[in-house]
Amino acid sequence: MLISYDWLKRLIPLDKPATEVAARLTDSGLEVEGVHTFEQVKGGLQGIVIGEVLTCEKHPDADKLKVTTVDIGEAQPKNIVCGAANVAAGQKVIVATENATLFPFAGESFQIKKSKIRGAVSEGMICAEDEIGLGASHAGIMVLDTDLPNGTPAAEYFGLASDTVFEIGLTPNRADAASHFGVARELQALYHTRCQLPDISRFKINNTSRPINIEIADPEACPRYAGLTITGVRVGDSPAWLRNRLKSIGLSPINNVVDITNYVLHELGQPLHAFDADKIAGNIIIVKRAEEGTSFVTLDGVDRKLQASDLMICNAAEPMVIAGVFGGKNSGVTAETTSIFLESAYFAPASIRRSSQVHGLKTDSSFRFERGTDPNMVLYALKRAALLVQEVAGGEISSEINDIYPKPIEPFQIRISLDRVHRLIGQFIGVERIKAILTDLNILISEETETHLTLSVPPHKVDVTREADIVEEILRIYGYNNIVLHDNISASYLAKFPHPNPEELKQVVFNLLSGSGFSEIITNSLTDSGYYETAENPDGQLVRIVNYNSEDLDVLRKTLVFSGLEVLRRNINRKQKDLKAYELGKVYQKAGDKYKEQQMLALFLTGNTAAESWLQKSDKATFHYLAGVVQNVLVKLARTDYTLQPLQHPYLTAGVAYQKNDIVVAELGLLEERVCKKLDIKEPIWYAELNWDYLVRNYKNQLVFQELAKFPEVRRDLSLVIDRNITFDQIKSIAQRTERKLLQDINVFDVYEGDKIEAGKKAYAISFTLLDKSQTLTDKVIDGTMNRLMQQFEKQLGAVIRK
Structure with a gap:
């Protein structure tokens, strides 16, 4: 919901800064999600002033150009080259000064800079109407009839004013604040002042020549209905003040009568409808339920089938409006209308909500009626609107106010x-x-x-x-902020301590892995020293048991690999070949005369990733499947700022290492065949190992919340042919360095290596997601960004862009 601050100040005496008012409203529950500036003309004519042409001479090197000197109120006149045929000495003109930005009626904005035009210095621009966005005319420069001094801002001459607009995220329970007067009532309480409704004391009945009768057939759905007739109206464009009021809150002006109904709705929160009185058959308004299946064409030209629950505003012959929701095709005001019937009513919220949902119609009117309007505002809003119609469209009030209110709603x-x-x-x-x-x-x-x-x-x-x-x-x-929190307060909603509970983290990760189909295994820390080859594990590094009971359990394990493989071997030997397992356990190592123990998380994957089924294809376990699981674990542990490095694990091949500040956070890959042979395992085993102690020690749950983007994302794809040894991480790093602002995501969706490209090369198909959080991206910006990325890929990687 948009609320104009200037409009508010006409309802309540307030001279506070807009930022302060926004903060107070937010604290009271009317959250101001944004504060914007509304300008009648884009740019507000900043840097554009009134000037006087002192001299005007023909350009020595161009037949259609003239060299002028223009006084803009500064110490020295400005030299300006002008191509308008009607420029002449002695004229008062509109001048765009150096560095001013123009927003023309059509086309892109541009900035005025000091330049040379055919050898003549030009220090500004004498403007036509369309060049400053005031209209479409380009017949020549604007020549003013004014005594205002030179240098006067053009905005002052044209009477342009800006406004501050609050964007309020209105919650469903605050129907009382769904208008400018509703927000003014809120500010009345916040600032302990008094708001005031506009004066309607001038309201009077001119004659009673055009009465319209009202009949309410369903008083439960329509507790109150009032209306009056205005004759002799002239339907046309609204005056500038009314158009600007509506534009400031995002509405498009239609005509003076409809604009008044919209104006009063947003001022007072009371929806109105203006009927063409000549189209009300029988001079009677009947408020009743629709007949099931009745065909009804609404203002948007859609033929809708009415339901028996729909409350309708009808004349003697046919329905005209879905009450409180949307008008019919023939019910509205047109350019030929001369007499109107102005409706102001209170409808039961449940009835309006049902019709709005059934027909998929969400309007400013239904928004308010279905939440609950003020039945006591019906007559005031009717009189306010009638006076405004007379002011902008003329006419006479030609009936008494017909107010049907059989059972008043009490406080x-x-x-x-x-x-x-x-x-x-x-x-x-x-x-x-x-x-x-x-x-x-x-x-x-x-x-x-x-x-x-x-x-x-x-x-x-x-x-x-x-x-x-x-x-x-x-x-x-x-004020919630004025409630003092005592030192001894204790509640479950208080923030967690900065140091996490390792057991809680373990449970989070275990739930993730179990939910991904992995089973937890628990193995013995004692293992067989025969698993460790001397070259890879010198005898001095193994922690030996002095008094071991079995030769198969004579050392403390240095890795979780072998104890985990023992579990896999037992299952594989019993025809259970599709296995996913994880273990969190300690590993041990001797360094000199000191002993070191470290907790690691191991993941094992072999066979198919899912059981065979008619519903889905059974895929073999792959590196990428396990990498996805590892990355999910790292995300849960708030660790995403790693880099990918070549693998150096003694038992793994065809894999990568995740590294942070020279610390190996995780390693994953395919267990070497020689390792599996030690336990007579012939199936390929994918294995991952995470440094659990480091991850827990460095865990920082720094959740970042940000506003949802108001503007759409854009995706662009590139196909790159690169050397086989280049990694996606290198491509991603270059892209992020090249475009820090707009690039939101980069993803590989296809990789090709084959005989259709030269040997030693591979082709990546990559998607780039771009987003500007402040405005909609243009083709020019998108193309410029992609060109920069392609240039860097070609320069730094020697990539060939496939087009």
């Missing part, structure tokens, strides 16, 4: 305990402060005792129906 009566209010708030704020806040919120105190208050809550506060709701209203205005 909510709530009795609250002052002690309970203070207990729920968490501290004593005082009875007088509570009463002042309630008064500022327009909640009347109808009865008061020493311990209790009986309150009359106006119907526009649809979410305030219980004592707890009253406490929330008080606390919102008093």
